[in-house]
């Protein structure tokens with residue numbers, strides 16, 4: 476199956492010192508499927524999202540969308556067209572919405588650009604349908620402003636707005652990390668019908684490997700800008716092969732685990748703690764890594 480969006484050997488470095496934020500990243504997003512990109516803070520997840528949406532241009536490697544090389548897109552209108560196919564849902568649902576505009580405006584604006592032939596009444600009906608798709612009641616939501624919505628409702632509006640332009644790809648960058656625990660899964664649950672019914676290809680970016688199982692058929696683990704393990708999510712969680720994947724899984728909070736500090740150590744064959752973004756993972760002997768994780 477030809478991927479909808481594919482990267483080959485993607486690299487990104489910043490600044491005069493050319494510090495590598497991303498090295499040799501090759502991933503593929505397929506129609507109706509989701510890939511989770513998992514890694515801790517600083518591992519390069521957001522950089523990857525910015526490259527895929529072409530907010531940044533990679534220093535090396537290529538990005539193909541529908542078979543076409545979009546790595547070199549430059550013109551404003553070409554980039555705008557590309558980004559209408561590849562939509563982002565951001566971490567902070569409040570910052571992504573304009574406090575001065577109603578939900579109706581947030582949804583009807585992209586609809587007006589994407590489907591200029593719709594009459595005003597048809598546009599409002601399309602906005603209502605989008606809200607129903609994300610399980611919000613149009614009658615009570617359309618007229619509201621962002622501050623009148625809960626965090627979960629705002630993230631649903633963001634998702635509805637992304638859907639307004641019929642994207643082929645949605646990149647969700649930590650979409651639930653700023654939401655209350657109790658509603659995270661209900662927001663993630665909305666991804667399944669988008670894949671099934673709209674056949675959208677998704678990239679779910681998260682630091683929380685445990686949630687990957689809810690949304691993603693495949694998972695890639697990013698460490699220090701490199702993919703250290705990739706495979707079917709169930710296999711990767713049940714039988715992690717790379718030491719860093721094991722560390723991520725051991726760090727998942729569990730009910731019943733006592734408060735305090737858990738000392739995790741792991742024999743590593745490929746991880747190098749000198750990679751930036753490694754957090755407090757330390758190499759204490761060649762190939763031997765320890766990490767202190769506060770669990771309270």
Ligand SMILES: Nc1ncnc2c1ncn2[C@@H]1O[C@H](COP(=O)(O)OP(=O)(O)OP(=O)(O)O)[C@@H](O)[C@H]1O
Pocket residue numbers: 489490495496514515516517518519520521522523682751752
């Ligand atoms: N514009 C930039 N200029 C210089 N360095 C950058 C820039 N953007 C990102 N970096 C660096 O690249 C590395 C990866 O950053 P990135 O934001 O992609 O990580 P992340 O995994 O998304 O982290 P988080 O989960 O904390 O958002 C970090 O070391 C960061 O400091």
